[in-house]
Amino acid sequence: MIRRAPRGLAEHAPILFPALMLVVFFVIPFSLMIAVSVFRRVPGGFYEPDLVFANYERFLTAFFGGVMSFSLGLAALVAALSVGIAFPFTYRLVKLPRGAQIRWLVFLLSILSLSEVIIGFAWSTLLSRTAGITNLFVALGLMAEPQSLSPSFGALLAGLVYQAFPYTVLVLYPALARLDPYLEEAARTLGSSPLRAFFTVVVPALRNTIVATTIMVFVFALGSYLLPQLLGRPQHWTLSVLITDQAIYQSNMPFAAAMAVFLVLVSLALVGLALLAGRREETA
Amino acid sequence: MLMRTLNSLAAGLIALVLAAPILVVAGVSVNEKKSLTFPPQGFSLAWYAEVFTDPGWRGALITSLVVATLSAALAVLIAFPLAWFLWRWRAPWARAFEVLGMTPFILPPVITALGFLSFWAAVGEYGSPWTVVVSHAVFFVTLPLVTLSLGFGAVDRSYVEAAATMGADDRTVLRTVVMPLVRPYVISGFAFAFVLSLNEYIVAYMVVGFTLETLPIKIFNALRYGYTPTMAAVTVLFVSLTAVVFGLIAWFGDLPRLLGAWAKND
Numbered sequence: 040m041i042r043r044a045p046r047g048l049a050e051h052a053p054i055l056f057p058a059l060m061l062v063v064f065f066v067i068p069f070s071l072m073i074a075v076s077v078f079r080r081v082p083g084g085f086y087e088p089d090l091v092f093a094n095y096e097r098f099l100t101a102f103f104g105g106v107m108s109f110s111l112g113l114a115a116l117v118a119a120l121s122v123g124i125a126f127p128f129t130y131r132l133v134k135l136p137r138g139a140q141i142r143w144l145v146f147l148l149s150i151l152s153l154s155e156v157i158i159g160f161a162w163s164t165l166l167s168r169t170a171g172i173t174n175l176f177v178a179l180g181l182m183a184e185p186q187s188l189s190p191s192f193g194a195l196l197a198g199l200v201y202q203a204f205p206y207t208v209l210v211l212y213p214a215l216a217r218l219d220p221y222l223e224e225a226a227r228t229l230g231s232s233p234l235r236a237f238f239t240v241v242v243p244a245l246r247n248t249i250v251a252t253t254i255m256v257f258v259f260a261l262g263s264y265l266l267p268q269l270l271g272r273p274q275h276w277t278l279s280v281l282i283t284d285q286a287i288y289q290s291n292m293p294f295a296a297a298m299a300v301f302l303v304l305v306s307l308a309l310v311g312l313a314l315l316a317g318r319r320e321e322t323a
Numbered sequence: 324m325l326m327r328t329l330n331s332l333a334a335g336l337i338a339l340v341l342a343a344p345i346l347v348v349a350g351v352s353v354n355e356k357k358s359l360t361f362p363p364q365g366f367s368l369a370w371y372a373e374v375f376t377d378p379g380w381r382g383a384l385i386t387s388l389v390v391a392t393l394s395a396a397l398a399v400l401i402a403f404p405l406a407w408f409l410w411r412w413r414a415p416w417a418r419a420f421e422v423l424g425m426t427p428f429i430l431p432p433v434i435t436a437l438g439f440l441s442f443w444a445a446v447g448e449y450g451s452p453w454t455v456v457v458s459h460a461v462f463f464v465t466l467p468l469v470t471l472s473l474g475f476g477a478v479d480r481s482y483v484e485a486a487a488t489m490g491a492d493d494r495t496v497l498r499t500v501v502m503p504l505v506r507p508y509v510i511s512g513f514a515f516a517f518v519l520s521l522n523e524y525i526v527a528y529m530v531v532g533f534t535l536e537t538l539p540i541k542i543f544n545a546l547r548y549g550y551t552p553t554m555a556a557v558t559v560l561f562v563s564l565t566a567v568v569f570g571l572i573a574w575f576g577d578l579p580r581l582l583g584a585w586a587k588n589d
Contacts, residue, residue: 045412054417057405061423064461065435068442072434075441128337131330141573144582149566150341154522154539157558160546161344164555170351170361172343201344204337213583233326262431264525265543279433286437286529299437306430 076296086293094297110261110277117199117260118253124200125207126249130241132208133216144212151205159269162198163189166270195271199260207256214248247316254313258306278302345562352555359550370556380553383541387521390537394459395516399467399509401460406471407497410478421468428465435462436529443530450534458530459520466519467512470581474508475501507576518568522561 045051079089097103132143164170166189176182188194222244226236242249264279276284278298286295347361355365374380405424409417427435439458443449478501486496524539532540538561542554572578 042411042413045408045414050412053404054408054414054420057401057408057424058420060401060461061420061464064442064457065423065427065438068435068438071441071445072438124337128334131334137579141578144578145566145569145573146338146341148569149562152518152522152565152569153562154524154542156524156539156543156546157522157561158344160542160550160554160558161348164351164359164361164550165344165347167359170347170359172347174361201341204341209582216579216583258429258431262433264431264433269546279431282433282437283525283529286440287532292441295437296441299434302431303434306434310429 072296073300075292076300078293078296080291080293094294095301097294097297098301106276106278106281109275110279113196113199113275113277114257114260116196117203118257120196120200121203121207121256121260122211122249122253125204125211126242126252127237129208129211129215130237133212133218144209147205147208150201151209153202155202155263155265156269158198158202159266162194162201162266162270166194166197189270190272190275192271192275195267195275198266198270199263202263202266203256203260206259207252210252210255211248214245218245251313251316254309254316258309258313261302261306345559348555349559352552352559354552357552359552359555370552371560373553374557374560377553379536380541380557383536383538384557386535387538390455390459390527391517391520393456394463394520395467395513397456397460398464398516399513401464402467402471402512403509406468406475407501409472410475411493421472424464424468427462432462432523432525436526439526440529450531452531452535455527455531455535455537458526459523460516462523462526463516463519466515467509470508470512470515471505473581474505478504508581511572511576511581514568514572518565522565 074088075086076094077090077092078086079091079093080086098107132140135143165172166187168185168187171185171188173182173185173188177185218241223236223240226240227233231239261277262279263277264283267275267277267280279302282295282298282302285291285298350361350363351359352370353366353368354360354363354370355367358364374384402424405417405420408414409421439454440449443451443454443458448454482500482504483496486500491499522539523537524543527535527537528540528543536544538557542557545551545554572581
């Protein structure tokens, strides 16, 4: 079998169906959304074709600025916490025997694929007054009586880190699994303590991976749309929640689309940066 | 020694925090009365029975299973020829379609959801039940695409050469040599897409939220009217189903390899 460029219709045929599906059901919807963002909203329901930038002008309001900076700040906090916990964790994980690694991976994958609805429900139960963790604190004599800890910023943060942690571990896993073990052994032979070897050899060697992962987790956290509604208060709503709200409940598709375009640009720019950081490591 | 104890302690703590919400929900789900208390008062599996006997919950469960099966199958049908084409031919331009397949998964999901909402509304199919199958298939095509690219990449080309030398054409090679080698990757790609479709909320909600109730939509709608132990029971069933599917992938396939850790002597 010679691997050359395909010729003629017969050799191109297999790619026709996937290409058609992706163009019709991803490229067209995506372009349509961009188009809708400059359409004019018609009171009482839908929108009509136009070329107005009124939807984008609303970005300049203090309300939007507030939501935007809250979303970005929250995503940054979640990314920092997740990578901070997940990096040392994954570092240990790849050294476990194969069977134990697989059990952890199944566990993490199961949590990662849980619906946001389920994570939100589970955390609000865990933080509720009647069934929550405060009952345990009361039993241990740490608290006088049980209380509800949700909705609150802390609850939202806990839920988001819970959701982002397995994702972070799985993004870090390949890089850490491929890290040359001799690197650390050399440091240990030369007299470094395990902790010192970790911070002076392992972390610097994977600096770009850490940067790239943090950015990916940031984008992942930016996409959370249900946890802010289930675990936070209205002032904790993020851009993703606002987009859903405008599209479904306010029937303002053009404004929702404009915000989505903005979110795409932010996300793509960040993913581009992450790829760049990741590539630097490969060539280094 | 101290270091090792600390490490195990930290790992144990992480496992506990990860499991805690699920454990509390599992506890709540066996309450005897319709109350949200933990530790549970009394013991009853009636709420699990209700998932299957109550028409609303059973309907949502069936809807979710049907949607997940069909969309995962369609996702594999889209991903397989694309991954095969990229492996079989030297066609750098076709990488563009691979990138397209990866994009919806990387972007915040609300964006894809909004794109589908505008699209189905524009073609006049907004709310048709089948639209969620197509939407999920395109949304999750990334997963079979990734597993299949790994699978084809792992096929030893000398087998293919041998088959071709003995006169097998592309079709025969695919059927007799390549297919048996990539089958585990097809199955795991399907399973990943299946589980994620089962749990997906925002795309389903924006596309068919007002006409079709998948299980996550049903749970979210029910949450507005307060908690019921049935919700907890459904959650436990879902978590178990998810864990079983990934357990099977790990059992039949090579999970560390699927997730990108190549063995040293590879």
